[in-house]
Amino acid sequence: MASIFQGFGAATSLSSSASFDTKKLQFSSLRSLSGKRASCVVVRSGGVKMDSDSNRIGGRGDQLVTNAVATKVDNPAASTASKPGHELLLFEALREGLEEEMERDARVCVMGEDVGHYGGSYKVTKGLAPKYGDLRVLDTPIAENSFTGMGIGAAMMGLRPIIEGMNMGFLLLAFNQISNNCGMLHYTSGGQFKIPVVIRGPGGVGRQLGAEHSQRLESYFQSIPGIQMVACSTPYNAKGLMKAAIRSDNPVILFEHVLLYNLKERIPDEEYVLNLEEAEMVRPGEHVTILTYSRMRYHVMQAAKTLVNKGYDPEVIDIRSLKPFDLYTIGNSIKKTHRVLIVEECMRTGGIGASLTAAITENFHDYLDAPIMCLSSQDVPTPYAGTLEEWTVVQPPQIVAAVEQLCR
Amino acid sequence: MALAHRSSGLLKPLSTASSSSFLHRRPYSTDDTTTITVETSVPFTGHNCETPSRSVDTNPKELMTFFTDMALMRRMEIAADSLYKSKLIRGFCHLYDGQEAVSIGMEAAITKKDCIITAYRDHCLFLGRGGTLLESFAELMGRTAGCSNGKGGSMHFYKKEACFFGGHGIVGAQVPLGCGLAFAQKYRKEGHVTFTMYGDGAANQGQLFEALNMAALWDLPAILVCENNHYGMGTAEWRAAKSPAYYKRGDYVPGLKVDGMDAFAVKQACKFAKEHVLKNGPIILEMDTYRYHGHSMSDPGSTYRTRDEISGVRQERDPIERIRKLILAHDLATEKELKDIEKQARKEVDEAIAKAKESPMPDEPELFTNVYRKGFGVESFGADRKELRTTLP
Numbered sequence: 147m148a149s150i151f152q153g154f155g156a157a158t159s160l161s162s163s164a165s166f167d168t169k170k171l172q173f174s175s176l177r178s179l180s181g182k183r184a185s186c187v188v189v190r191s192g193g194v195k196m197d198s199d200s201n202r203i204g205g206r207g208d209q210l211v212t213n214a215v216a217t218k219v220d221n222p223a224a225s226t227a228s229k230p231g232h233e234l235l236l237f238e239a240l241r242e243g244l245e246e247e248m249e250r251d252a253r254v255c256v257m258g259e260d261v262g263h264y265g266g267s268y269k270v271t272k273g274l275a276p277k278y279g280d281l282r283v284l285d286t287p288i289a290e291n292s293f294t295g296m297g298i299g300a301a302m303m304g305l306r307p308i309i310e311g312m313n314m315g316f317l318l319l320a321f322n323q324i325s326n327n328c329g330m331l332h333y334t335s336g337g338q339f340k341i342p343v344v345i346r347g348p349g350g351v352g353r354q355l356g357a358e359h360s361q362r363l364e365s366y367f368q369s370i371p372g373i374q375m376v377a378c379s380t381p382y383n384a385k386g387l388m389k390a391a392i393r394s395d396n397p398v399i400l401f402e403h404v405l406l407y408n409l410k411e412r413i414p415d416e417e418y419v420l421n422l423e424e425a426e427m428v429r430p431g432e433h434v435t436i437l438t439y440s441r442m443r444y445h446v447m448q449a450a451k452t453l454v455n456k457g458y459d460p461e462v463i464d465i466r467s468l469k470p471f472d473l474y475t476i477g478n479s480i481k482k483t484h485r486v487l488i489v490e491e492c493m494r495t496g497g498i499g500a501s502l503t504a505a506i507t508e509n510f511h512d513y514l515d516a517p518i519m520c521l522s523s524q525d526v527p528t529p530y531a532g533t534l535e536e537w538t539v540v541q542p543p544q545i546v547a548a549v550e551q552l553c554r
Numbered sequence: 555m556a557l558a559h560r561s562s563g564l565l566k567p568l569s570t571a572s573s574s575s576f577l578h579r580r581p582y583s584t585d586d587t588t589t590i591t592v593e594t595s596v597p598f599t600g601h602n603c604e605t606p607s608r609s610v611d612t613n614p615k616e617l618m619t620f621f622t623d624m625a626l627m628r629r630m631e632i633a634a635d636s637l638y639k640s641k642l643i644r645g646f647c648h649l650y651d652g653q654e655a656v657s658i659g660m661e662a663a664i665t666k667k668d669c670i671i672t673a674y675r676d677h678c679l680f681l682g683r684g685g686t687l688l689e690s691f692a693e694l695m696g697r698t699a700g701c702s703n704g705k706g707g708s709m710h711f712y713k714k715e716a717c718f719f720g721g722h723g724i725v726g727a728q729v730p731l732g733c734g735l736a737f738a739q740k741y742r743k744e745g746h747v748t749f750t751m752y753g754d755g756a757a758n759q760g761q762l763f764e765a766l767n768m769a770a771l772w773d774l775p776a777i778l779v780c781e782n783n784h785y786g787m788g789t790a791e792w793r794a795a796k797s798p799a800y801y802k803r804g805d806y807v808p809g810l811k812v813d814g815m816d817a818f819a820v821k822q823a824c825k826f827a828k829e830h831v832l833k834n835g836p837i838i839l840e841m842d843t844y845r846y847h848g849h850s851m852s853d854p855g856s857t858y859r860t861r862d863e864i865s866g867v868r869q870e871r872d873p874i875e876r877i878r879k880l881i882l883a884h885d886l887a888t889e890k891e892l893k894d895i896e897k898q899a900r901k902e903v904d905e906a907i908a909k910a911k912e913s914p915m916p917d918e919p920e921l922f923t924n925v926y927r928k929g930f931g932v933e934s935f936g937a938d939r940k941e942l943r944t945t946l947p
Binding site (some may be wrong): 167255279282284286287289292293294295297298299301302303304306322323326327329331332333334335336337338339340342371372374394395396544 | 559636667670700701702703704705706707710712713719720721722723724727729730731732733734736737738739740741760761764765767768771772923924925926927
């Protein structure tokens with residue numbers, strides 16, 4: 147049986163704060179963990195170092211290579227010592243997570259275009275087909291609607307398929323299967339069937355890939371009831387989220403980004419699984435909460451450097467879980483900083499930022515000192531020309547300007 | 555009492571018109587050792603495969619079971635019709651009366667480990683798979699005793715233990731799912747098959763051909779059953795399909811055309827298909843059948859076909875009548891006994907409806923149950939995960 151771990155990193159560290167009753171949550175989490183053999187080490191995303199005096203969650207944020215896109219290590223002190231763990235690229239981390247799960251559970255299988263003999267168009271499944279066979283790493287014809295449906299049917303029978311869309315945009319063809327069958331079957335069958343599929347693939351704006359291959363589907367899928375959505379952004383969380391998604395009994399859509407596949411990071415040797423619904427504290431701060439996910443995390447961290455030089459102290463949270471939102475971590479942050487900036491790659495209209503703005507306004511209105519600012523991509527098809535493409539997406543100078551305006 | 559060694563025509567029936575001679579009344583035969591050979595109404599037509607023989611072996615018990623079960627199904631659908639008209643069933647209600655032979659014949663040829671998946675005309679298939687009348691009616695009326703706790707409705711009947719996978723509202727979407735079921739069966743090497751059912755309307759869906767391609771490519775044990783009732787809602791098949799020979803449309807996939815109003819033809823075809831598919835990969839079975847009601851309860855069914863046509867089919871090809879004639883010809887029961895069986899079916903259905911009406915409507919917390927599987931998202935929290943909106947099982 148898949149053992150599911152729920153780490154409440156944020157909960158434990160903020161027990162000193164009087165405004166929340168976290169005890170109930172702590173006990174419920176402990177109850178769920180008791181009785182299960184701890185065969186995995188759960189490393190909670192923000193909980194490695196805890197500063198009990200202030201309400202700050204330190205931890206991985208310090209050791210993280212924050213602007214890996216520019217391939218410069220931010221914290222030289224941490225990298226000189228021979229650290230435990232091994233270094234790898236993000237697609238390799240995904241593959242490691244996938245392979246470990248396939249090894250662990252014979253019901254896990256992969257299906258998608260060119261995942262088998264070709265090794266995956268982004269090399270995520272490289273080497274798996276020779277190892278596990280053609281049926282377990284299945285090369286499908288180009289028929290997204292049907293092979294997604296096939297994966298869901300196989301899941302109804304007890305398998306745990308991972309369905310890969312070569313590009314997230316192609317999954318629009320499978321929207322009916324994802325929405326009606328994947329999301330709703332557990333409900334309409336009165337709980338008889340579970341659909342433990344993982345639907346994953348790269349999306350987002352790449353390097354001049356054109357309008358149809360630069361789509362961000364998180365906004366289209368977000369209102370489907372019954373599914374969970376997560377977006378990975380570093381090799382560490384990519385592997386952890388992949389494993390958590392495979393072990394989850396619910397359908398999970400894992401959003402990867404085309405430009406992040408070659409990020410390099412050192413990840414632990416020992417096995418770890420991350421919590422699907424938890425956000426990651428990238429950089430704790432005091433002045434403003436910046437919520438972001440996927441590739442925009444790196445733009446934000448680049449802007450954060452400039453902001454720090456200018457004297458601001460932004461708190462950066464990678465929300466990771468796009469459905470449901472981790473309103474717990476987000477809420478605590480807002481209660482501290484009182485200003486929110488959302489930076490996303492989704493379209494302006496009806497995107498993740500729009501939903502997040504609504505959710506924050508509904509729940510934390512009293513804590514806000516300024517209106518929520520949301521920076522998203524423009525509501526245009528992504529143009530091919532390089533300059534135009536750059537203007538479609540949010541860039542670090544815009545983030546800096548937005549924070550300055552917010553903190554006036 | 556043992557009537558085990560009757561051969562056809564040796565002994566005349568004891569009572570025909572006069573019901574008074576019940577001195578010698580015997581219960582109808584339930585023995586399953588005598589073999590009766592029945593000929594199907596029409597021979598099978600094959601595409602790229604040899605056809606099974608027209609002679610089907612059966613026994614008295616099976617004949618009586620066919621009659622009883624079909625009478626129950628017919629009665630259930632008619633009762634559903636009147637429940638809909640009295641507004642106890644809302645929304646969409648697609649009735650299967652006329653097509654019962656497909657369900658009955660299929661069940662006779664397979665086990666409960668073989669999977670069946672179908673579209674929205676699923677009430678009788680659910681019953682055939684072992685669902686109870688109470689579960690059906692309660693689900694139709696949206697009560698908690700329903701098979702999906704009242705949350706699915708007419709188009710979402712499922713029975714996991716009996717490998718009945720529903721129950722799908724979107725035309726054609728169940729075909730890739732069916733191929734997925736077959737994929738899992740092949741993955742697990744269990745030796746079972748999947749019957750993926752769809753209609754003549756869905757036969758024009760692209761995803762069907764995509765799924766067929768994949769099933770043929772990987773030799774999946776999938777039997778695609780096209781229940782051709784000749785009308786895709788209001789559009790006749792010749793107006794929707796360039797080639798209404800649905801059993802031929804698989805091209806490289808073999809096909810068989812079967813008289814879907816003859817339960818024995820269906821039984822023979824399904825048996826044949828099961829053996830074929832375990833060795834050779836997918837096959838298409840086209841069941842030539844007919845529905846008496848319209849497409850659904852909101853469709854009168856008479857704007858696109860004549861009443862003469864409907865009554866003509868009812869007179870000549872009705873599946874229950876065919877079995878009745880067979881039973882009477884082989885002297886397995888009297889007319890009165892058959893009528894008693896139908897009365898009994900009516901009684902059972904009425905009882906089930908009464909019981910279903912007593913079942914409560916789901917409460918508000920039920921709104922949030924089963925959205926997610928236990929362990930994630932099952933506790934619906936408000937902000938801060940502080941306020942527990944509802945406690946769920």
